Amino acid sequence: MTDTINIVTTEVPGPKSKVAAQQLDSIFDARAVHFVADYAKSSGNYIVDVDGNKYLDVYAQIASIPVGYNNKTLMEAARSPEMISALVNRPAIGNFPAENWMSILRDNLMRAAPKGLDQIFTAHSGSEANELAYKAAFMVHQRRLRGEGVEWTEEEISSCLNNAKPGSPDLAIMSFNNSFHGRGFGSLSTTRSKAVHKLDIPAFNWPKATFPALKYPLEKHAAENAAEEKRCLEEVESLIKTWHSPVAAVIVEPIQSEGGDNHASVAFFQGLRAITKKHNVLLIVDEVQTGFGATGKFWGHDHWDLSSPPDIVTFSKKAQTAGYFFSDSMLRPDKPYRQFNTWMGDAARVILSSAVIGEIFEKKLVEQTARVGAVLYAELEKLASRYPQLIQNLRGKGQGTYIAFDTVSAAPLLKKMKHLGINIGSCGKETIRLRPMLIFEEKHVAPLIEAFEKAFEQ
Amino acid sequence: MTDTINIVTTEVPGPKSKVAAQQLDSIFDARAVHFVADYAKSSGNYIVDVDGNKYLDVYAQIASIPVGYNNKTLMEAARSPEMISALVNRPAIGNFPAENWMSILRDNLMRAAPKGLDQIFTAHSGSEANELAYKAAFMVHQRRLRGEGVEWTEEEISSCLNNAKPGSPDLAIMSFNNSFHGRGFGSLSTTRSKAVHKLDIPAFNWPKATFPALKYPLEKHAAENAAEEKRCLEEVESLIKTWHSPVAAVIVEPIQSEGGDNHASVAFFQGLRAITKKHNVLLIVDEVQTGFGATGKFWGHDHWDLSSPPDIVTFSKKAQTAGYFFSDSMLRPDKPYRQFNTWMGDAARVILSSAVIGEIFEKKLVEQTARVGAVLYAELEKLASRYPQLIQNLRGKGQGTYIAFDTVSAAPLLKKMKHLGINIGSCGKETIRLRPMLIFEEKHVAPLIEAFEKAFEQ
Numbered sequence: 001m002t003d004t005i006n007i008v009t010t011e012v013p014g015p016k017s018k019v020a021a022q023q024l025d026s027i028f029d030a031r032a033v034h035f036v037a038d039y040a041k042s043s044g045n046y047i048v049d050v051d052g053n054k055y056l057d058v059y060a061q062i063a064s065i066p067v068g069y070n071n072k073t074l075m076e077a078a079r080s081p082e083m084i085s086a087l088v089n090r091p092a093i094g095n096f097p098a099e100n101w102m103s104i105l106r107d108n109l110m111r112a113a114p115k116g117l118d119q120i121f122t123a124h125s126g127s128e129a130n131e132l133a134y135k136a137a138f139m140v141h142q143r144r145l146r147g148e149g150v151e152w153t154e155e156e157i158s159s160c161l162n163n164a165k166p167g168s169p170d171l172a173i174m175s176f177n178n179s180f181h182g183r184g185f186g187s188l189s190t191t192r193s194k195a196v197h198k199l200d201i202p203a204f205n206w207p208k209a210t211f212p213a214l215k216y217p218l219e220k221h222a223a224e225n226a227a228e229e230k231r232c233l234e235e236v237e238s239l240i241k242t243w244h245s246p247v248a249a250v251i252v253e254p255i256q257s258e259g260g261d262n263h264a265s266v267a268f269f270q271g272l273r274a275i276t277k278k279h280n281v282l283l284i285v286d287e288v289q290t291g292f293g294a295t296g297k298f299w300g301h302d303h304w305d306l307s308s309p310p311d312i313v314t315f316s317k318k319a320q321t322a323g324y325f326f327s328d329s330m331l332r333p334d335k336p337y338r339q340f341n342t343w344m345g346d347a348a349r350v351i352l353s354s355a356v357i358g359e360i361f362e363k364k365l366v367e368q369t370a371r372v373g374a375v376l377y378a379e380l381e382k383l384a385s386r387y388p389q390l391i392q393n394l395r396g397k398g399q400g401t402y403i404a405f406d407t408v409s410a411a412p413l414l415k416k417m418k419h420l421g422i423n424i425g426s427c428g429k430e431t432i433r434l435r436p437m438l439i440f441e442e443k444h445v446a447p448l449i450e451a452f453e454k455a456f457e458q
Numbered sequence: 459m460t461d462t463i464n465i466v467t468t469e470v471p472g473p474k475s476k477v478a479a480q481q482l483d484s485i486f487d488a489r490a491v492h493f494v495a496d497y498a499k500s501s502g503n504y505i506v507d508v509d510g511n512k513y514l515d516v517y518a519q520i521a522s523i524p525v526g527y528n529n530k531t532l533m534e535a536a537r538s539p540e541m542i543s544a545l546v547n548r549p550a551i552g553n554f555p556a557e558n559w560m561s562i563l564r565d566n567l568m569r570a571a572p573k574g575l576d577q578i579f580t581a582h583s584g585s586e587a588n589e590l591a592y593k594a595a596f597m598v599h600q601r602r603l604r605g606e607g608v609e610w611t612e613e614e615i616s617s618c619l620n621n622a623k624p625g626s627p628d629l630a631i632m633s634f635n636n637s638f639h640g641r642g643f644g645s646l647s648t649t650r651s652k653a654v655h656k657l658d659i660p661a662f663n664w665p666k667a668t669f670p671a672l673k674y675p676l677e678k679h680a681a682e683n684a685a686e687e688k689r690c691l692e693e694v695e696s697l698i699k700t701w702h703s704p705v706a707a708v709i710v711e712p713i714q715s716e717g718g719d720n721h722a723s724v725a726f727f728q729g730l731r732a733i734t735k736k737h738n739v740l741l742i743v744d745e746v747q748t749g750f751g752a753t754g755k756f757w758g759h760d761h762w763d764l765s766s767p768p769d770i771v772t773f774s775k776k777a778q779t780a781g782y783f784f785s786d787s788m789l790r791p792d793k794p795y796r797q798f799n800t801w802m803g804d805a806a807r808v809i810l811s812s813a814v815i816g817e818i819f820e821k822k823l824v825e826q827t828a829r830v831g832a833v834l835y836a837e838l839e840k841l842a843s844r845y846p847q848l849i850q851n852l853r854g855k856g857q858g859t860y861i862a863f864d865t866v867s868a869a870p871l872l873k874k875m876k877h878l879g880i881n882i883g884s885c886g887k888e889t890i891r892l893r894p895m896l897i898f899e900e901k902h903v904a905p906l907i908e909a910f911e912k913a914f915e916q
Binding site: 020021023024027028029030031032033034035036037038039040042047050061062064065069070071074075078079081083084085087088089090091092094095096097098099101102105106110118119120121122124125126127128131134135138139141142143152156157158160161162163164167168169170171172177182183184185186187189192194195196197198199200201202203204205206208316317320332335336337338339340341342343346348349352 | 478479481482485486487488489490491492493494495496497498500505508519520522523527528529532533536537539541542543545546547548549550552553554555556557559560563564568576577578579580582583584585586589592593596597599600601610614615616618619620621622625626627628629630635640641642643644645647650652653654655656657658659660661662663664666774775778790793794795796797798799800801804806807810
């Protein structure tokens with residue numbers, strides 16, 4: 001089957017990629033280019049580069065291609081009159097929405113809304129979605145203090161224009177060590193994964209809690225891990241109580257992705273929900289990477305069985321657009337234009353998102369990801385028993401294809417895998433993360449496992 | 459000519475708009491909706507709403523529609539195979555750029571690059587573009603301190619993950635009172651126009667300088683205005699010298715738009731360039747609203763005749779995409795992945811931008827805007843002599859169609875104008891700002907002026 005042939009005939013990047021990247025670098029920083037892609041020739045799970053190399057893509061544009069290159073349904077959506085209009089007549093959505101904006105949201109993005117959340121705010125990127133969520137959290141915090149319906153004071157109004165209290169209050173968002181929540185000045189203040197993202201950039205003095213460092217295999221370390229999670233939850237509560245400024249919200253990823261594919265148990269997240277509820281602190285779940293099916297449920301937090309939903313859920317990447325869901329009407333600011341910007345996202349991208357959601361539901365891709373993920377995990381488990389040094393701390397069981405493991409040295413392994421026709425990524429320190437698309441099938445497991453075997457033998 | 463018929467037959471918003479906005483409001487905050495638009499029926503300078511009302515649009519989606527609704531060249535671009543691919547195969551541009559990314563940038567966006575700037579970084583929005591510019595400024599500031607090629611210390615690396623010094627240094631961006639630079643946590647810290655944007659949101663303690671408050675007509679207040687600008691420049695220099703933390707950059711709009719259409723003289727901007735050069739502070743020119751032709755030059759700062767170009771120029775709105783231009787190679791960070799994110803803008807929007815630039819150059823729309831703007835200004839000047847209370851401080855002479863005036867009460871005037879078939883916006887306190895598209899022609903001046911007359915007479 002041509003669909004499962006991956007073949008690399010040059011070094012990676014190949015000679016044409018190198019020349020193209022060099023040329024690009026004259027006007028646009030190309031130092032992070034892996035290879036230059038030929039998207040016309042790419043298809044489904046396979047990406048082709050300008051040297052004609054074809055890779056099985058289990059990195060998928062940093063976990064953001066949902067349903068395959070040149071997906072037919074998405075191409076239809078891209079050619080639709082609605083798309084042409086959204087591209088050419090780009091509206092200031094908050095002021096002059098198109099006639100079909102309501103139906104685009106209701107019949108599509110809202111179909112994907114997390115349980116219990118019935119409102120949406122659209123954005124351009126995961127970073128922006130998280131910052132909008134923080135702003136919503138800060139505004140509701142002050143609104144509760146001020147009292148419902150109480151007007152802003154002259155002092156608040158004038159001081160905020162000077163970035164001073166009381167108008168610009170000292171409030172905080174708590175995040176966890178190793179987290180990644182984006183690169184804006186607010187979102188970057190909550191990102192704690194790597195210095196390369198943060199160094200030299202001024203940051204808010206916000207609290208950082210410890211994310212549980214679980215030991216694997218989980219079944220052998222149950223008591224230790226439970227103690228670790230308990231300790232982390234106590235730290236969260238203690239920081240909320242003792243931080244020098246009020247904590248308006250806690251933000252957490254269902255699986256810390258950029259920071260190393262770190263998991264925590266359902267009990268941990270239930271505990272986090274309980275603590276945040278108790279202290280009237282919002283719980284923001286950052287589903288930028290976990291959302292839209294990759295964990296074998298539509299949302300990563302669907303695994304948690306919470307007694308009350310998160311206050312805000314942010315999304316981007318596989319959604320091909322971005323934004324946040326919420327339900328508390330208090331999270332709509334007391335006045336219009338406070339949570340606002342010129343474009344408020346991009347209707348063109350929301351139309352594409354609609355096609356993605358259609359594909360996911362019609363083709364049962366969440367179920368497929370759960371099923372194929374189980375097969376993939378079982379195969380990796382076997383491989384881990386043969387190469388215990390090269391596959392350590394295998395994780396992601398029951399989390400669809402959201403699987404990762406630590407290895408002794410990730411960079412050379414990634415390089416070998418590329419030469420073997422697998423486009424694959426890493427995270428954390430020496431972690432290999434699998435981020436195949438939702439259309440990754442059973443038949444793609446074998447070529448991936450075989451490539452690992454070959455790479456390990458080399 | 460049907461092209462110049464504007465007709466409103468219902469109240470504004472009309473009954474259908476009201477119902478549609480109400481429905482939308484059940485899932486998406488619709489409190490700022492002016493009316494719900496029928497973009498299929500909108501064309502050129504005219505926007506049509508769902509009630510069938512047709513308005514001459516001199517607001518243009520908050521100054522962001524460049525070359526008209528349903529522009530044919532843009533529609534062709536929207537239907538092109540390049541566009542379909544960019545939409546469906548959305549790349550992580552920094553890692554896996556498409557084969558044509560180089561030519562898209564070089565043959566299009568770079569054609570529009572400000573004189574002296576030969577590098578580009580792409581983004582999603584004006585807010586993001588400004589924040590990326592701030593990050594570039596902070597990184598180069600620390601790089602100069604650290605010394606070229608000097609490695610990061612362990613202390614820098616570990617402290618930045620705690621948002622603490624020295625890794626997260628206390629550095630500042632200076633902006634002016636009444637400025638608007640966006641709504642992210644960094645960009646919002648430099649925005650100083652209105653409390654509605656800033657209240658309740660934590661902000662960095664960054665300096666705010668005074669933007670000149672010029673008196674009109676300019677020719678009658680030459681000495682006073684020169685003294686005012688001198689005072690403001692002295693304040694800028696004094697703040698740079700005395701602020702508690704180093705000022706890495708000053709950001710300024712060529713015309714403060716959201717903050718009230720405030721202008722300053724060429725001499726002021728030349729002085730600002732001189733002071734920033736002298737103190738090794740970057741000058742960032744925010745051309746999000748002024749860029750892409752609206753002032754009768756391609757860039758607002760083209761009016762200034764600077765001896766050396768701004769260090770960074772940011773853009774969005776009429777560009778239909780966003781980003782920043784620069785030239786200093788030091789503004790590329792010392793390592794890859796520091797200035798990076800998953801998507802790095804949207805190639806689909808850059809392709810559209812290319813079509814916009816093509817239209818502007820081929821149809822000589824900058825020249826047209828300069829020419830039509832002069833006619834429009836002259837007509838408004840006449841009107842001002844008849845209604846001196848209703849048109850005060852007319853400004854924007856020689857600045858294309860970027861024209862504004864103060865009035866006694868903007869909101870009711872805007873409402874009347876809408877009923878008279880003109881979609882128009884305000885800014886600052888009681889300022890009417892004209893933001894027609896670049897395809898606004900001489901023939902559109904008369905209906906606009908007539909509507910003002912009728913509104914003033916009512």
